Amino acid sequence: MTIKQSASLTYRDAGVDIDAGDALVDRIKPLAAKTMRAGVMAGIGGFGALFEVPKRFNEPVLVSGTDGVGTKLRLAFEWQRHDTVGIDLVAMSVNDILVQGAEPLFFLDYFACGKLSVDTAASVVGGIAKGCELSNCALIGGETAEMPGMYPDGEYDLAGFAVGAVEKSLIIDGKSIVPGDVVLGLASSGAHSNGFSLLRKILEHAGAKPDQDLGGRPLADVVMEPTRIYVRSVLAALAEHGAAIKGLAHITGGGLLDNVPRILQPGLSARLQRDAWTMPSLFQWLQQNGGVADSEMHRVFNCGIGMVIVVPADQAQAVSATLASHGEQVYNLGNIVEQEPGMAQTVVV
Template sequence: MTAPTPLTYRDAGVDIDAGNALVDRIKPLVKRTFRPEVMGGLGGFGALFDLSGRYREPVLVSGTDGVGTKLKLAQQLGRHDTIGIDLVAMCVNDILVQGAEPLFFLDYFATGKLDIDTAAAVVGGIARGCELAGCALIGGETAEMPDMYAPGEYDLAGFGVGAVEKSALLDGAAVRAGDLLVGIGSSGPHSNGYSLIRRIFDRAGRPADLDLDGTRLIDALMAPTTLYVKPVLALLREHGAAVHAMAHITGGGLTENIVRVIPDGLGLDINASAWPLPPVFDWLQREGAVAREEMWRTFNCGIGFVLVVPPERAAAIGAALDSRSLPHWRIGEVIAASGDDRVRIG
């Protein structure tokens, strides 16, 4: 009887040496994101973060997300360097909604066969997103799983933790009828609606170089999600009492996201003519023959983040946003409403 051929983990499709090489490649990128509270370095079994001395009554706020099928488009185009920014933004912008400062972030990168250059580009984008958000990339996991993914494919997930003083927590309880909605501009579709976007893009013949007011269509579609953390936290430090609630416009669009922070008995009257529809959304609506209501519940339509503020403080909030070069518009108001029909977009 012939002895079986000896097998190794590499024979089975997992290259431990490649994983170690990736860690060496990304260490300097990760180190740039560290805050003074980070204890230890990269490579331990658990990541350590010291909260002592920063908060009197800290409330931890956590969030997790991915980037949806925008990841498929990134892989088709070979654009791996900014998708990590999207990953960070989708998590930390959610954490920000409750007034919390994102403190640290962890990522999960899974692929069938590890390509060090691709993985390093992705993690480089994650590190850049963390720098822009002021949070530490404190740890993560790279999983090489043969037969789970097609060649060249990978998947991403992110996890963020932030903190806010209990007294400063934003939970929507202060919202009143008559409060105004101040919408802050998005950079594009961000990371939502890409299953529909890819269908429209494919049906149109993938016109990547189509000019949209000086921007190529593909650049507009792949623009990284805006990180609102630093400017909005600065605004809260100056005008915290003037902000009753905030919303991050993600899956569900304008129709379903703002109302999540509005108490029962109240609703929203949104004026769709209050801001210009960016060219990329105009193209998607026209090329895909997408109904108006479908646009509102699928895409952010140019509004990536919303502040709910009392009318007497709206001017000060607007001036603060102007000083931080954030495009913004008064897009509607809070109204009395009940039942299932609490959002009106006119």
């Protein structure tokens, strides 16, 4: 019996282009090289990346965080805005580990797609490298996964992982916060990477177009503005003011109402003044066009405040001045008070 020989199949026939993957690595290497810092022993190209904890730490505690970009990616696909979502990816993790006083050391990314577009992936990773530069964090490794049939053409998903270090004696845990302390807020750059399922619903409901005007800028530019990275300014304030910074809260999913309580002990509440800051035009537009209640706005979006810092009242001005000198817009949002019966741990009055 004669067995008929079929054509020899390749990985490319199955939808995976190894050559494209190699080309992407070649594009990524110079981007990652710009993020290198002391401590990197082996980066992109090996099976594992090596990093030596700086010897200036006496009792280093490693702090890690992981996150993605969420449904903001759907707008990146629709509007072909791939160059800034990488900054979002880095920002969400490094801002998270920053709140415990950690200095970000290195970052790894995961990029998954159905069919690899080298240009799109390189644009995304270019944003990741930019985010790492802004946070003095080494892009030390990552993974690109081409998985035919798992994602539609033109779409991808992102995940990131950051590791930082803090002296054990300098970990910020909010335990020293007491009534009378001042709550400072650092301005956000926009919606950052949270609340986009509701944001996209409002865009659809309003029939919004990416090129329409919003506060003197195209709506797409305002909506896709990358998440602000607070690492350099907050680390500078920590270096200058030390224990005066009692608590830090990254205002991510859950907004002001759910994130500030994460650093408060039972029996305490943050009373924020509604008129202490003006909601940026993006959030005003979203509230008006979506008919969103104030409480929902404060629980879903950052509403213009991306980081909260709790300090003693007599240190508030000095800490604010340091943060402002490093480029932050600082607001005095309110005070820490004793929690009354039935009172939430964060109230906006």
